[in-house]
Structures are given as structure tokens and as C-alpha cells.
Amino acid sequence: MVEAYVLIQTEIAKQTQVAAELGRIPGVATADILAGPYDVIVRVESADVDALGKLVVTKIQAVEGVTRTLTCPVVHL
Numbered sequence: 001m002v003e004a005y006v007l008i009q010t011e012i013a014k015q016t017q018v019a020a021e022l023g024r025i026p027g028v029a030t031a032d033i034l035a036g037p038y039d040v041i042v043r044v045e046s047a048d049v050d051a052l053g054k055l056v057v058t059k060i061q062a063v064e065g066v067t068r069t070l071t072c073p074v075v076h077l
Contacts, residue, residue, distance in 0.1 A: 002052050003045050003074040006060060014065035015039040027055050030046050038070070042073040049073075 010018045015033050019040045021032040029043045042060070045054040056071050 001045055001047065002049055003043065003054055005072045005074070006042045006044055006056060007034075007070040007072065008031070008040040008042065008066055009066045009068040010039040010065045011067055018063055022060060024064075025055075025059050025060070027051075053056075 007017065008022075019031045019033050019042075020043050022028050022040065027044050027046055029045055030043045031040060033039065034041055044052065044060075046055055046056055052071070052073070054068060060066065061069055
């Protein structure tokens with residue numbers, strides 16, 4: 001299983017709606033609103049790296065109000 005945090009920038013005043021919609025996507029474990037350069041952070045889980053990429057590109061980036069994402073995979077050392 002691959003886990004990652006996805007940092008998300010949204011259109012102005014859209015972070016609440018974006019976080020709520022992201023929280024309903026299968027594979028998204030948590031969706032929280034942030035203060036700072038990013039507006040929302042989600043923790044995602046997927047079967048492999050390819051599935052992670054598909055989740056981010058086809059589901060997360062497709063949410064209305066999302067303007068930019070930064071995906072940070074979790075590593076276990």
C-alpha cells in the first residue's frame with residue numbers, strides 16, 4: 001500500500017467546499033483545511049504508485065476549485 005499527503009491550493013474562498021468534496025473520494029482517508037500557502041491537505045491511500053497517480057490526476061485535480069497539487073509520498077525508513 002502507498003500512502004501520501006497531497007497539499008492543495010484552491011480558488012479563493014473555496015477551501016471548505018473542496019475539502020468536503022475531497023473527503024468523499026474513495027482512497028482519501030482525511031481532508032483538512034490549512035492556514036498558510038496551501039489551503040487543504042489530504043491523506044490518501046492506494047494500492048501502488050500508479051494508482052496514487054491516477055487518484056491525484058483523475059479525482060483530486062478534477063474537483064472544482066482545485067488549482068494546484070503537490071503530492072508527498074510517505075516513506076518508511
